[in-house]
Amino acid sequence: MRLSYRLVNALLVLATIVGMSFALYLEHVTGLEPCPLCIFQRLGLMAMGFIALIALIHNPASPAFKRVYAFLAGLGMLWSVSVAGRQIWLQHLPADQVPSCGPGLNYLVNVLPLKEVLSEVLTGSGECAKIDWTFLGQPLSVWSFVFFSFLLIVCIWQMLRRNT
Numbered sequence: 491m492r493l494s495y496r497l498v499n500a501l502l503v504l505a506t507i508v509g510m511s512f513a514l515y516l517e518h519v520t521g522l523e524p525c526p527l528c529i530f531q532r533l534g535l536m537a538m539g540f541i542a543l544i545a546l547i548h549n550p551a552s553p554a555f556k557r558v559y560a561f562l563a564g565l566g567m568l569w570s571v572s573v574a575g576r577q578i579w580l581q582h583l584p585a586d587q588v589p590s591c592g593p594g595l596n597y598l599v600n601v602l603p604l605k606e607v608l609s610e611v612l613t614g615s616g617e618c619a620k621i622d623w624t625f626l627g628q629p630l631s632v633w634s635f636v637f638f639s640f641l642l643i644v645c646i647w648q649m650l651r652r653n654t
Contacts, residue, residue, distance in 0.1 A: 495648070499545045499546040499559075500542075501644075502538065502644065503543050506536065506538060510535065510536065510539075527573050527574075527576060527580075527631075531638070533569070534571075535570050537566030537569070538564075538566035538567050538641060539566075540566075545559035553652075560648040563645045564642060564649060571642055575635060581620075581631060
């Protein structure tokens with residue numbers, strides 16, 4: 491069975507909805523506050539989902555357009571994979587090497603230019619190294635990394651395959 495280009499984009503949109511629903515469930519139902527790196531991971535997921543939704547609706551006939559959409563969706567996932575990897579690295583630092591907790595993301599956005607906000611957030615802080623939730627012995631950052639990596643592989647496959 492060959493998966494159509496449109497069906498794969500629909501599945502990517504569905505994966506975005508499921509991922510964001512789970513993130514919002516953890517935040518609003520269980521009370522797990524997202525750290526700045528978690529929020530940046532969500533942005534990559536939403537970017538991928540948005541591009542996949544546009545590709546689903548547009549359903550281009552041109553293989554070049556299909557590859558461009560898959561490439562752009564893949565960039566969103568590459569962003570999320572990278573940020574999740576950074577968070578995993580922070581969580582595995584010895585306690586004395588973890589950066590101190592900085593101000594919250596809302597404060598940074600209100601006070602600093604966007605370039606400095608990105609720089610500040612991506613360097614991480616103590617709150618990003620804290621492990622608040624685990625499943626099967628692994629923190630949420632690891633599960634996010636696995637989920638985003640799978641979606642990145644799907645985007646790369648979508649970009650490189652002979653589209654139908």
